Structures are given as structure tokens and as C-alpha cells.
Amino acid sequence: MIYQSMVVYPSDAIQDWSCCGKMANELTRSMGLTVGASATMVSTVLNELIENAMKYSAMDSLPVRIQWGVTANGFEAKITNWSTKIQAKRTLNFIRFVRNTISTNGYIRYLYKQATSKSPHSKMGLMGICHDYPVTLQARMGGIPTESSLCQITITVGGDRKEVSAIC
Amino acid sequence: MLRMDDYELKVDGHTIRLSGAFRLSSLIHYDDVFAPIKDMIESSGSVRLVMADVLFLNSTGITALARLVITARALSASFTLVGHNGVPWQQKVFSSFKRLYSDLGVEFLPSQGS
Numbered sequence: 001m002i003y004q005s006m007v008v009y010p011s012d013a014i015q016d017w018s019c020c021g022k023m024a025n026e027l028t029r030s031m032g033l034t035v036g037a038s039a040t041m042v043s044t045v046l047n048e049l050i051e052n053a054m055k056y057s058a059m060d061s062l063p064v065r066i067q068w069g070v071t072a073n074g075f076e077a078k079i080t081n082w083s084t085k086i087q088a089k090r091t092l093n094f095i096r097f098v099r100n101t102i103s104t105n106g107y108i109r110y111l112y113k114q115a116t117s118k119s120p121h122s123k124m125g126l127m128g129i130c131h132d133y134p135v136t137l138q139a140r141m142g143g144i145p146t147e148s149s150l151c152q153i154t155i156t157v158g159g160d161r162k163e164v165s166a167i168c
Numbered sequence: 169m170l171r172m173d174d175y176e177l178k179v180d181g182h183t184i185r186l187s188g189a190f191r192l193s194s195l196i197h198y199d200d201v202f203a204p205i206k207d208m209i210e211s212s213g214s215v216r217l218v219m220a221d222v223l224f225l226n227s228t229g230i231t232a233l234a235r236l237v238i239t240a241r242a243l244s245a246s247f248t249l250v251g252h253n254g255v256p257w258q259q260k261v262f263s264s265f266k267r268l269y270s271d272l273g274v275e276f277l278p279s280q281g282s
Contacts, residue, residue, distance in 0.1 A: 017193040115234035122231035
């Protein structure tokens with residue numbers, strides 16, 4: 001897999017949140033998907049992960065690295081941001097929870113809980129990706145200097161071209 | 169009518185039409201944008217929300233839309249979501265919303281040629 005990559009900063013997104021969507025659309029186009037339901041789906045998934053990295057970065061001035069590429073079978077993207085170790089562990093545990101327990105009933109209960117919460121953040125991004133789209137999601141922590149409270153967290157998303165086409 | 173760079177909201181009687189890409193950053197922003205929809209649910213008890221031309225809605229938007237569905241359920245309001253067959257997220261999300269409110273109306277406009 002040959003990745004293309006780019007670095008962006010949460011401070012850019014704070015100034016203009018629509019840049020997350022524009023990046024997702026550009027990445028999707030660079031994978032050869034320009035129009036149609038598959039392009040909409042891939043852009044939606046990438047947008048969620050980019051928004052997630054921007055929202056949960058420990059500091060607005062720390063870089064978010066986005067890597068993406070296509071294979072004969074589909075696509076893969078990796079989004080890496082700096083996070084507090086506590087937040088990174090939460091994300092890892094949440095992805096494990098979602099992957100292991102996702103069901104329609106569980107999703108509906110979670111959606112209801114978030115929709116009736118007072119929080120300004122919906123916390124539905126990773127859950128929605130796992131529930132609604134035929135993609136794999138993995139997370140890992142890295143670059144952890146022991147004295148720092150920060151670490152890098154990388155979320156990798158992969159989709160199989162046939163499965164993506166099948167639902168679109 | 170509310171028009172921003174990426175999206176538009178038009179009110180026509182009991183019908184509200186959304187179009188464009190809704191990728192706002194927080195539920196507070198969505199509450200502002202969706203306020204006319206909530207007001208109409210609460211005041212008239214009948215809303216037809218046409219989203220066939222909404223290509224993108226982020227997860228925050230899905231949660232904001234779920235709030236409207238829950239509001240409609242609490243008031244036993246007539247609330248119908250109109251989507252498009254060719255937009256993959258609409259099929260999945262509307263079907264989930266139907267489980268939040270069984271009386272929710274869900275319609276899909278066919279793709280051209282189908």
C-alpha cells in the first residue's frame with residue numbers, strides 16, 4: 001500500500017469547520033471516487049474520523065496526520081492525532097466495545113442516550129461508522145514518552161470495494 | 169429561507185426542504201439551524217422534512233435529527249422524513265429513526281431511471 005499523506009491542525013478546523021468535509025471530499029476524489037453512493041459513503045466515513053481527530057486533539061497546535069491509499073480491493077486511511085493518554089485509552093476501549101457489541105438494539109439505545117444528553121458533542125461518529133458502513137476500524141496508541149501525559153492515537157479505517165459497492 | 173455556503177433550508181407550508189452538506193461542529197449549531205423545524209413540530213404538529221438533496225449529514229447532525237424525532241414522538245406529532253434512494257446514509261439512518269418513533273413517516277424518492 002502506498003500512502004499519500006497530509007498534515008493539518010485543529011486550529012484550522014476551529015476557524016472553519018467545513019474544512020473537515022472539504023478534506024474528506026478531496027481524499028475521496030484522490031482515491032478515484034468522484035460521484036455516486038460509494039463516494040458519498042467513503043467521504044462520510046473519512047469526515048467522521050477527521051472531525052473526531054480535530055475534536056479530541058489535546059492541543060489545537062498539535063498536528064493531525066492523515067494518510068490514505070487504495071489497494072486492488074479497496075481503500076485504507078489512517079488518522080493520527082495527539083491526545084491525552086486518558087482520552088486515547090477511552091477511544092481504544094470504545095472502539096473495542098463498539099466492535100464487540102454492536103447490534104441494532106444497542107445502536108438505537110446509544111443514539112437515544114446521546115440525543116437526550118445535554119452534551120454539545122454527539123459522540124456518535126465512531127458508533128455510526130461501525131453500525132452503518134461495511135468498514136473495519138482499528139485504533140492503536142503510540143509515541144508515548146513516559147513523562148508526558150500526551151500520546152499519539154492512530155485510527156485506521158479500511159473498506160472493501162465490493163462490500164462498499166454492495167450497500168450503495 | 170436560510171442559506172449558508174454549504175446548505176440551505178426552505179420553508180413552504182408544512183414542508184421544510186433541506187439541501188446541501190450538513191457537517192456542523194456541534195449540537196448547539198444544529199439546534200440553531202434546525203430551530204424552524206422544531207418550532208413547526210411544536211406549533212403545528214405536522215412537518216414533512218424533505219432531505220432528498222442532503223448529500224452529507226455528519227454524526228452530530230444525525231443526533232440533532234434524532235432529537236427532532238424524539239420531540240415529535242413526545243408530542244405525537246406527524247413527522248415525515250423524505251429521502252432519496254441513492255443516498256446511502258438516509259436509508260440506514262431513517263430506518264434507525266423509525267425505531268425511535270414508530271409513527272414516523274419515511275419516504276424515499278426513486279433514483280432517475282429506476
